Every structure is written in structure tokens, then in C-alpha cells.
Amino acid sequence: MQKLSLPIPASEALAASQALQQQIAADIHRHQGWIPFSRYMELALYTPQTGYYSGGAAKLGKDGDFTTAPEMSPLFGASLATLAGTLFAQTLPQVMEFGAGTGKLARDFLTECQFSGITIERYFIVELSGELRARQEELLRDFPQVVWLQEMPAAFSGLVLGNEVLDAMPVDLLVKTEQGWAELGVTLAAQQADTTEPVLAWQERACEASRAAQIPQAEALPPGYVTEIHTVARGFMRSLGAMLQTGYADSGKGSAVILIDYGFPAAEYYHPQRSSGTLMCHYRHHAHPDPFYLPGLQDITAHVDFTAMAQAALESGLSLLSYTSQAGFLLESGITDLLSRSAPEQAMQYLPQANALQKLVSPAEMGELFKVLTVGIGMTLPERLLRHDRCHRL
Structure with missing residues (x-):
């Protein structure tokens, strides 16, 4: 693989990555020399203290690795x-x-509720990372409605939000070979003479038929085709369904789940021309394809298969309420009305918000790449939110 030309990390960060590499190598040894890519991705992102989302480095904004919609504008x-x-x-x-x-979405949401007189009794945040929870507690200290949870409860009725959640869930990698589908996992290569660090490498293994069956038109795809399947995210959707079903039975009240992320319906996701999959890594605002580069210091993501997410929701008893672009969703949710609160004459305040809105809704920016999937139980969406509906594409 071509050597990457990326910013050099600080010595402390490099030491943390090297410690994580040793932990990953130990896990590979425990599993007879091979782990699925989803296991590697889980360790790289979520290992306590050293994983990307569990460590202390800044992830978002100008000093981090990427910027999300809530970080760009409170209008979101x-x-x-x-x-x-x-x-x-x-x-x-x-x-x-x-x-x-960071808690920015929660703060902007609750601030708007205060301003507009929207009653909200509880704002639950499900957070596994102690470091992120500490940041959130500091940012949200003025909002007593916020309650932190370490796991999904058995029952809930209300509104569930997930912005760029599904793309960070571990995926499995499959590759089409001349003999059929195989799974791409992670093993240890022979160590180089000038280093004691473990060297991570790809290795194919036989693939269960049920895994390849998750790919539409799998047999028609050409040899060499690499793609992802979203086993963990499917399980997350089923867990949401069980939680909301129980909440509906307990309270008689409906619920809606709004998931905002970048991705495609299955027909586009598994298109023959998308032959290298969608896996991507982000390190200090540099995007590159090598998931083995400095594990723990970079984000690893894959685009979302929204058809698979909708299917999992339906299988768990939820209804498909809407699937649309981020642009259509935000415009029909009133984002331009919110911008109009700022007077254009007050350029210092208005122009940054107007520029951020443009990035959020422009088809050339986030407006078309990001999609919004809404599922629920016992709920009906306002008619205006269905004007741009694309459920037929799923």
C-alpha cells in the first residue's frame, strides 16, 4: 500500500496508538490469528482509554478530524x-x-425548546465514553432535563435522535473471489526487522452464505468486488424496535426515530461500479482509505445502507415514516425561518449562519449526500415532511 503522507502525531498520541496496536495483536492471538474486520473496527474505535471514541483527543471541529452538522450551526x-x-x-x-x-446538538435543541416554549421533560443521552460524557456534562450544565445512560433502556416513548451514529458502527468486509464470496478479516503479518510493533494485514476467509445473502444481486457482482455489510447497525435497529415496542405497550404513546447520516439505498450502495466499498478513514481533516494507519488516532467509517436499516426496523415492528435528503428534511423542518430571526443587516451574525445553512442544504455539500431515515410506532409525520419523500427508492 502506498505510504500515507499525513500529519505526524504528538509523542503521547503515538504511544497510545502503539498501546492499542498491542491490544489488537493480543486479541488476534486469542482468536487463532484472525478476527473479522468488525472486531478490529470495534477495538480501534471503542477500546477504553485508547480507542478513537474512548480516548481524550479532540474529534470534532477545526482541531479535530471532521466536522458534523451540529458543530457547523445551531440552526441544525x-x-x-x-x-x-x-x-x-x-x-x-x-x-x-x-x-x-460534544453535546452541541443537545444544547442547541434544548436552547430552542426554551426559546419557543416547547416542553421537554427529559433529554436522555446514551453515552459509553466517560471522556465524552464529561464534556457533555460541562456543556449542558444549565439544562437539568439531561440524564445520561450507559445503555439502551428496555422501554422508551418519545423522540430518538442519531446524527452520524450508524456510520461509526463496525462493519464486516466481504470480497468476491473466483470461488465466490469471502470475508476480509485482520491478521498479523511477519514483523519488519526494524520494528517491534505488530504489523496488521488483510486475510480472506470463507464466508457464510447468510452474510453474502445481505448483498442484493450478489452473484452478479464481479470478482474483486469489495463491500461492507452492516450486521451491528442492523442489530441496533432491532434493539430500537424492541425498546419502542415496549414503550408503546407501557404508555400507549407513539415514538419516532430520526437517523441522519451519509449513505445510499441498497441499489446504489451495491452498484457494480462501487467496487471498492465505502470504507473511509479521517485523520485531522485528511480522508484516506487505510484503516490500519495509527489505530485509535483516526476515525473509521462506512456509508450507511439505508435499505438494510429500514428492513431491520420493519422486522422489529416499526413503521417506515420517511426517507429523504438532509436538504429536504431541514427545509421542511423550518431551518430558513430560524435563519430569518437574524437580520441580514447584522452581517457579523447573519453571514456565518447563512453560509452554514448553505453547506447543510446545498446538493453540492451535505444536502444530498446526507439522508434522513425516520421510522416509528404509533406516529404520523406532518404532511410537509413527506413532500420530498423517497421511500420508494429503498
Whole structure:
């Protein structure tokens, strides 16, 4: 593989990555010399203290590795709050957020609720990382409605939010060979003479038929085709379904799940021309394809197969309410009305927000790449949110 030309990490960060590499190597040894890529991705992202999302380095914004919509503009969270105000008539006035990051989305959401008089009793954040929770607690100290959870509860009724959650869930990699489908996992190569660090390498293994069956038109794809399957994210969707089903039985109130992420429906995801898959890594605002580079210091993501997510939701008893672009969703949720609160004459305040809105909704920026999947139980969306619906593409 071509040597990457990326910023050199600080010595402390490099030591943390090297420690994680040793932990990954030990895990590979425990599993007879091979682990699925999903296991490697789990260790690289979520190992306590050294994993990417569990360590202390900044992840978001200009000093981090990437920027998310809530970090770009408070209009994003405010738009979701405006929508929530119309949905709470059908459910309990409470929210559960997954993947809360710095807590910026929660703060903007709750600030808009305060401003607009939207009653919200509880804002639950499901957070496994102690470091992220500490950041969130500091940012949200003025909002007593916020409650932190370490795991998904058995029952819930309300609004569930997940912005860029599904793309960070571990995926498995499959490759089409001349003999059929195989699974791409991670093994240890022979160590180089000038280093004591473990050298991670790819290795193919036989693939269970049930895994290849998750790929539409799998037999028609050419040899050499590499792609992902989303076993963990499917399981997450089924768990959401079970939680909301129980909540509906307990409270008689409906629930909605709004998931915002970059991805495609299955027909586009597994297109013959997408022959290298969608796996991508982000290190200090540099995107590159090598997941073995400095594990623990870079993000590893894959685009979302929204058809698979919708299918898992339906299988768990939820209804498919909407699938649309981020642009259509935000515009119909009233984001331009929120911008109009700032006077154009006040350029210092107005122009940054107008520029951020442009990035959020422009087809050339995030507006088309990011999609919004809404599923739920006992809920009906406002008619305006269905104007740009694309459920037929799933």
C-alpha cells in the first residue's frame, strides 16, 4: 500500500496508538490469528482509554478530524427542536440521543425548546465514553432535563435522535473471489526487522452464505468486488424496535426515530461500479482509505445502507415514516425561518449562519449526500415532511 503522507502525531498520541496496536495483536492471538474486520473496527474505535471514541483527543471541529452538522450551526439542532414541538402531541415530551459527541446538538435543541416554549421533560443521552460524557456534562450544565445512560433502556416513548451514529458502527468486509464470496478479516503479518510493533494485514476467509445473502444481486457482482455489510447497525435497529415496542405497550404513546447520516439505498450502495466499498478513514481533516494507519488516532467509517436499516426496523415492528435528503428534511423542518430571526443587516451574525445553512442544504455539500431515515410506532409525520419523500427508492 502506498505510504500515507499525513500529519505526524504528538509523542503521547503515538504511544497510545502503539498501546492499542498491542491490544489488537493480543486479541488476534486469542482468536487463532484472525478476527473479522468488525472486531478490529470495534477495538480501534471503542477500546477504553485508547480507542478513537474512548480516548481524550479532540474529534470534532477545526482541531479535530471532521466536522458534523451540529458543530457547523445551531440552526441544525434548532430545526430538530422545531419539528419535535409538532411531534410531542403524539408522544411523551422526552428525547433520547445516541452519538451525542460534544453535546452541541443537545444544547442547541434544548436552547430552542426554551426559546419557543416547547416542553421537554427529559433529554436522555446514551453515552459509553466517560471522556465524552464529561464534556457533555460541562456543556449542558444549565439544562437539568439531561440524564445520561450507559445503555439502551428496555422501554422508551418519545423522540430518538442519531446524527452520524450508524456510520461509526463496525462493519464486516466481504470480497468476491473466483470461488465466490469471502470475508476480509485482520491478521498479523511477519514483523519488519526494524520494528517491534505488530504489523496488521488483510486475510480472506470463507464466508457464510447468510452474510453474502445481505448483498442484493450478489452473484452478479464481479470478482474483486469489495463491500461492507452492516450486521451491528442492523442489530441496533432491532434493539430500537424492541425498546419502542415496549414503550408503546407501557404508555400507549407513539415514538419516532430520526437517523441522519451519509449513505445510499441498497441499489446504489451495491452498484457494480462501487467496487471498492465505502470504507473511509479521517485523520485531522485528511480522508484516506487505510484503516490500519495509527489505530485509535483516526476515525473509521462506512456509508450507511439505508435499505438494510429500514428492513431491520420493519422486522422489529416499526413503521417506515420517511426517507429523504438532509436538504429536504431541514427545509421542511423550518431551518430558513430560524435563519430569518437574524437580520441580514447584522452581517457579523447573519453571514456565518447563512453560509452554514448553505453547506447543510446545498446538493453540492451535505444536502444530498446526507439522508434522513425516520421510522416509528404509533406516529404520523406532518404532511410537509413527506413532500420530498423517497421511500420508494429503498
